Amino acid sequence: MNGVVTKQQTPALSVRGLTYSFPGERPLFDDLSFDIQEGEFVSLLAASGMGKTTLFRLLAGLIDSPKGEIVASGRQISLTEAASKGAQIGYMPQKDCLMPWRTVLDNAALGLELNGTSKRVARMRVMEQLPLVGLEGTEHKYPHELSGGMRQRVSFLRSLLGGADVLLLDEPFSALDAMTRINMQEWLLQVWEQHRKTIVFVTHDVDEALLLSDRVLVAAISPVTVLEEIIVPIPRPRKYETVMDAEFIGLKRQVLSLISRTQHRSGLEGESL
Numbered sequence: 048m049n050g051v052v053t054k055q056q057t058p059a060l061s062v063r064g065l066t067y068s069f070p071g072e073r074p075l076f077d078d079l080s081f082d083i084q085e086g087e088f089v090s091l092l093a094a095s096g097m098g099k100t101t102l103f104r105l106l107a108g109l110i111d112s113p114k115g116e117i118v119a120s121g122r123q124i125s126l127t128e129a130a131s132k133g134a135q136i137g138y139m140p141q142k143d144c145l146m147p148w149r150t151v152l153d154n155a156a157l158g159l160e161l162n163g164t165s166k167r168v169a170r171m172r173v174m175e176q177l178p179l180v181g182l183e184g185t186e187h188k189y190p191h192e193l194s195g196g197m198r199q200r201v202s203f204l205r206s207l208l209g210g211a212d213v214l215l216l217d218e219p220f221s222a223l224d225a226m227t228r229i230n231m232q233e234w235l236l237q238v239w240e241q242h243r244k245t246i247v248f249v250t251h252d253v254d255e256a257l258l259l260s261d262r263v264l265v266a267a268i269s270p271v272t273v274l275e276e277i278i279v280p281i282p283r284p285r286k287y288e289t290v291m292d293a294e295f296i297g298l299k300r301q302v303l304s305l306i307s308r309t310q311h312r313s314g315l316e317g318e319s320l
């Protein structure tokens with residue numbers, strides 16, 4: 048159940064020896080290493096403030112670390128070069144970040160346009176894919192005319208079409224009400240089962256992590272030096288009702304016990320996700 052995953056195939060993403068702190072702040076990561084396999088759906092589960100968003104920003108090359116490296120799709124690059132690898136790692140931030148002056152069509156086309164696709168072709172690709180995200184007929188609407196779930200789906204489509212090999216999704220459903228969130232989880236499961244992109248999904252919701260993922264990586268103590276691993280062997284396709292299955296509840300118990308044991312060992316008992 049421990050730390051670094053060692054499988055034979057070339058990982059889609061490897062992080063090695065990542066160490067990071069904001070200037071003058073306590074370290075968030077200390078010599079952290081982990082792998083994400085191609086086509087995997089992996090959730091990263093951690094308490095608020097542990098550095099999940101910071102980790103994603105490092106992986107997406109939005110901030111730099113002086114120490115550590117990543118290997119993306121078998122090619123070794125340093126973290127400082129990650130920014131230029133924009134096409135390999137797509138980052139969907141917590142907030143949907145849609146441009147209010149652009150329609151659904153043009154917001155979703157942005158990822159393609161930034162990769163050099165002409166506006167006309169980008170729009171065609173979006174129109175083809177709108178049904179996949181349940182947004183057919185909304186192409187001329189503006190973000191303020193959409194629900195929170197619809198906005199997240201536009202944002203997701205933009206990331207999906209951006210052509211990245213690995214998608215980093217940062218708590219995409221955290222601002223949604225419980226019902227919409229369940230619908231979005233089921234929707235994401237369906238889309239992922241069709242596309243089989245490599246997805247790293249950040250959440251602090253244990254059910255969400257287990258329902259969606261092949262593996263759950265838990266950051267239980269800060270600074271994060273290791274990610275504890277729980278494999279989720281529940282067969283797919285999965286539906287939300289899966290959360291009530293005995294196997295699911297058993298896994299949830301494992302995750303919660305892992306968190307409390309780790310925090311106990313590190314003297315952090317009482318803190319929770």
Ligand SMILES: Nc1ncnc2c1ncn2[C@@H]1O[C@H](COP(=O)(O)OP(=O)(O)OP(=O)(O)O)[C@@H](O)[C@H]1O
Nearest residue numbers: 069070072075093094095096097098099100101102
């Ligand atoms: N630009 C910054 N400068 C200094 N400190 C920062 C900066 N950004 C984040 N931090 C600090 O780094 C820590 C980790 O922040 P981060 O947003 O990565 O956490 P998180 O695990 O994603 O939290 P949440 O679940 O609440 O979104 C926090 O203590 C935060 O205050």
